[in-house]
Amino acid sequence: MKHACQEMQERIIDYVLGLLDEPEREAVSNHLDACLQCRQYVQALEQHQQALGALGEEVQAGMAARQQRAIEAFQAAAPQQERAVATRSSLGRLTRMLVAALVVLGVGITIGRLTAPAPVDVEQLRGNLHAALTSSLQPVVQQAVLTEVDRRLEPALTAGTERLKLEIVEEMRQDLGTFAADVVSSSKQLMDQRFGEFVQLLEAARRTDRQRTARALEYIETNRRRDKTQIGLGLQSLAALAKPNPGPAEQ
Amino acid sequence: MEQRSDTELVRAVRQGDRLAYAQLIRRHYQAVFLVCLGVLGNVHDAEDIAQDTIIKGFEKMGQLRDTSQFRRWMIRIARNLSVNFVRRKATAERAAGRRTAVVPQPEPPRDELQQAVARLPWDLRLPLVMYYLDGRSVKSVAQTLEISTSGVYQKLRAALRELHEILTAPGETP
Numbered sequence: 001m002k003h004a005c006q007e008m009q010e011r012i013i014d015y016v017l018g019l020l021d022e023p024e025r026e027a028v029s030n031h032l033d034a035c036l037q038c039r040q041y042v043q044a045l046e047q048h049q050q051a052l053g054a055l056g057e058e059v060q061a062g063m064a065a066r067q068q069r070a071i072e073a074f075q076a077a078a079p080q081q082e083r084a085v086a087t088r089s090s091l092g093r094l095t096r097m098l099v100a101a102l103v104v105l106g107v108g109i110t111i112g113r114l115t116a117p118a119p120v121d122v123e124q125l126r127g128n129l130h131a132a133l134t135s136s137l138q139p140v141v142q143q144a145v146l147t148e149v150d151r152r153l154e155p156a157l158t159a160g161t162e163r164l165k166l167e168i169v170e171e172m173r174q175d176l177g178t179f180a181a182d183v184v185s186s187s188k189q190l191m192d193q194r195f196g197e198f199v200q201l202l203e204a205a206r207r208t209d210r211q212r213t214a215r216a217l218e219y220i221e222t223n224r225r226r227d228k229t230q231i232g233l234g235l236q237s238l239a240a241l242a243k244p245n246p247g248p249a250e251q
Numbered sequence: 252m253e254q255r256s257d258t259e260l261v262r263a264v265r266q267g268d269r270l271a272y273a274q275l276i277r278r279h280y281q282a283v284f285l286v287c288l289g290v291l292g293n294v295h296d297a298e299d300i301a302q303d304t305i306i307k308g309f310e311k312m313g314q315l316r317d318t319s320q321f322r323r324w325m326i327r328i329a330r331n332l333s334v335n336f337v338r339r340k341a342t343a344e345r346a347a348g349r350r351t352a353v354v355p356q357p358e359p360p361r362d363e364l365q366q367a368v369a370r371l372p373w374d375l376r377l378p379l380v381m382y383y384l385d386g387r388s389v390k391s392v393a394q395t396l397e398i399s400t401s402g403v404y405q406k407l408r409a410a411l412r413e414l415h416e417i418l419t420a421p422g423e424t425p
Contacts, residue, residue, distance in 0.1 A: 009412070013408045052383035055383075055384060059285070059294065063280070073306075074272070
């Protein structure tokens with residue numbers, strides 16, 4: 001079979017599907033009148049559609065049987081659900097029977113109370129009994145309680161004492177360690193401080209010595225200058241004395 | 252006797268009434284089956300997966316929030332199970348080194364048209380089956396597949412074109 005016109009294929013499918021409006025449908029019809037390949041294409045598509053419809057009828061024909069098989073398979077696959085429903089029903093019957101039994105019991109008790117003889121003075125009897133029991137049992141019970149308390153507390157106290165000792169020793173050990181660390185730290189600081197002071201003293205002494213030396217040198221220099229001056233003066237005097245007197249002829 | 256709504260039946264099922272579920276199956280089996288057929292392409296697998304869908308729907312009934320949407324919910328389960336089935340089979344066949352068919356078929360279809368339908372991609376086959384085999388309207392198909400009506404028309408066009416090509420391919424039996 002030759003192919004339908006390429007540009008018409010989409011519109012022909014829409015034509016077969018009934019999607020075209022009237023002018024478009026008429027345009028395609030006009031084309032189909034003139035084009036054998038496209039006419040054959042339309043014919044083939046319509047045959048496919050009819051065949052699909054027939055296939056659908058065939059599938060539908062077996063649907064009831066399939067549906068029945070599905071229901072049977074479901075019922076076979078989940079029987080526990082039915083048992084659960086049955087259990088709930090049994091529980092309902094049991095509950096109703098229980099309620100009936102309780103009603104009968106309640107009625108019986110009520111009738112029994114109404115028809116019973118007048119009661120003795122129960123309060124008086126209870127008071128007497130309480131006083132007698134209290135007076136006879138109280139000392140014994142007190143003693144027994146105290147003994148029991150001692151018995152139970154003793155091991156606890158012993159254990160507590162031992163634990164307390166250990167705690168104290170441990171605490172002292174920690175305190176001593178802390179104290180030693182503090183002492184070492186303080187000593188170091190003190191030594192550093194003393195050494196600093198010592199260095200300052202040395203520096204001050206060295207400075208003083210230097211000043212004294214400077215003053216001594218200055219004093220020596222002063223003396224040297226004075227001596228030099230005096231020696232100069234002495235030499236001048238000596239020179240003046242040694243100079244000869246001029247004669248009369250020269251006058 | 253007045254027919255109970257899906258919502259009433261779903262409530263009854265949740266209270267342990269299996270007969271109510273059987274009623275729901277009768278009401279919606281066809282839609283479920285045809286969705287399976289649409290994805291899987293052959294009646295045998297479709298019946299199996301429709302059965303799985305029914306059991307799964309019963310087990311997961313507590314998860315259905317909107318009880319009036321039972322049908323749509325079941326169709327979604329059917330489609331997911333069918334797609335998973337196709338993927339599992341394709342993976343298994345690839346692992347076995349065999350040529351992967353578009354849709355594997357345990358029993359050969361009876362005529363050329365069925366074979367050609369089975370060879371379509373499942374996303375084209377599903378609307379085709381719903382429209383032609385189930386006789387549903389385009390609007391109904393669109394609602395079920397949760398796509399637009401124009402999307403359905405698009406898929407129907409493509410499916411018809413491809414179906415024709417398969418059936419008229421020279422020297423190839425579908």
